[in-house]
Amino acid sequence: MILMKDIIREGNPTLRETAQKVTFPLTQDERQLGKDMMKYLEISQDEDLAAKYHLRAGVGLAAPQVDVSKRIAAVLAPANDGKILFKDILYNPRILRESVKHAALNEGEGCLSVNRNVPGFVVRVDRITLEYFDITGQRHEIKLKDYPAIVVQHELDHLNGVLFYDHISKESPFKLPENTIVIE
Ligand code: N9Y
């Protein structure tokens, strides 16, 4: 089971590396890691279990955050009403197409690997066409928009050594470019 002590923090060089693609068939370890990352998200989103295990609630987790430099990420994006907007373990995810329209979360972003608040909008694209492979090696091509699209972009950044605050403007952190919607 993944715990907070297993999540590496800012300053650890793994977070700045470009993660390596996985090859198929996946190894037992690669499948188990994906499952463990999804389990972390599930437990962390359950109030009682999160308290019991001292987990910070998360909607995504990328393998580099547990010090494994491979292109694996788990996403569990809930809607406000508790419904699930998107849930899967992504292997070799890749954005095939992105919208011209941009979007940012009104609360800004945080990261389980960053123990401080960095205020400002993280401007991302609003819609993506995502390619990924699932735990069985099956290829998926899906369209995502708004919140789940932002979560996936945050996770893909981790696979490329990018952290959310790299996107925050130092001069004017709350300035939004034209054609940008604010989410939530
Ligand atoms: C985990 C991050 C990923 C998200 C940050 C912005 C978009 C993706 C994460 C730090 C603390 C809050 C937490 C969060 C949440 C939200 C709604 C419902 C339940 C992956 N990470 N968070 N960031 N929690 N929980 O670093 O989930 O947003 O790379």
Ligand code: NI
């Ligand atoms: Ni993160």
